[in-house]
Amino acid sequence: MDFAFTDEQQMIRDSAETFLKATSTSAAVRAAMSTELGYDAELWQRLCGELYWQAIHIPETYGGLGLSYVEVVALFEQMGRFLLCAPYFSTVALATNALLCAGSEAQKADYLGRICAGSTATLAFTRSRDWSVEGVSADFQRRGDEVVLNGEYRYVIDGHSAEFLILAAREQGCDQPSGIRLFVVTAEQAGLERQVLPTMDQTRRQANISLNNLCVPASAELEHGDWQALEKTLQLATIALAAEQAGAMQQLLDMTVAYTQERHQFNRPIASFQAIKHKAADMMLRSEVARSAIYYAACTADTALGDGNAFGADLAEAASIAKSWCSESCFSNAAEALQMHGGVGFTWEYDVHLYFKRAKASEHLLGDSSWHRENIAAMLLD
Structure with missing residues (x-):
């Protein structure tokens, strides 16, 4: 493959380097590490409001910029250089991609629109650091027009602060991949508890998520969320x-x-x-x-x-x-x-x-x- 940046991609990469070099300094990273949130909320709003990076590869139909994954990777490369403390990985790499892969048109319009407006989100799917299909251990039951979820997730990136979460769960009694479904829930719902985990890397927060008879409407299930x-x-x-x-x-x-x-x-x-x-x-x-x-x-x-x-x-x-x-x-x-x-x-x-x-x-x-x-x-x- 003969790969080279276009002029626009090079400009995005260079502007990201310039911005992060000025804002994600050593002092800024250390200050964010010491906060309860784990990142600077004001800087996050700048990323969303001024630069619109959270919408980089969200299609224009849903309010995004509609750029390619090359631009996404270019931004992540610069964020890795400067250890950016922000809920960007959880919101863009996890939640946004989950919605793009699994959401219905209505679900994409709703939740991707929230992300474009600056909301934070994440994905929770394992409790055992097993990144394969066997790692999905939370379960769900259908009860009429509702779905009841139970289980626990660990290593949830920014799970303590995300405004909404996408949860992977397995239909109770089904041990096959076909029983796995994805659900989108808001963080304030009864039956969902969050706890920050102590981690070696203080620049990226992880959380433990517990579900105790979490009841969500059937519409919370992502249409293509298998x-x-x-x-x-x-x-x-x-x-x-x-x-x-x-x-x-x-x-x-x-x-x-x-x-x-x-x-x-x-x-x-x-x-x-x-x-x-x-x-x-x-x-x-x-x-x-x-x-x-x-x-x-x-x-x-x-x-x-x-x-x-x-x-x-x-x-x-x-x-x-x-x-x-x-x-x-x-x-x-x-x-x-x-x-x-x-x-x-x-x-x-x-x-x-x-x-x-x-x-x-x-x-x-x-x-x-x-x-x-x-x-x-x-x-x-x-």
């Missing part, structure tokens, strides 16, 4: 997460090169040492390969989103290739950066430890490298 739609949503989110990792890898390289040029030993900058040069070259190689993987996956995702019936292996393969490489490589770059910074790398004053923690948390979110390599192997055997 396992195929959920799987496609997770694959799209996986690509976005890999793009974040690719951005973090580049930033780790940049900050490490800058530090090694300033740090002197034996009356010379340590960047001149051959061993340091080799480590930096390896970091750059990982970053370049990651960028190729995520933009190939973005083009594949764009094709899949353009065809509402596209649930083929191409998207799954591209997502797993991108995530398997980026998960391992991002953590490797973070570990190298930590070593090359020496003893100060894990001190609070330097940002390397923030990227290190994000790299480890993102490595396991939506499947680690081994999990995705197994997926690829299974696809090759089919």
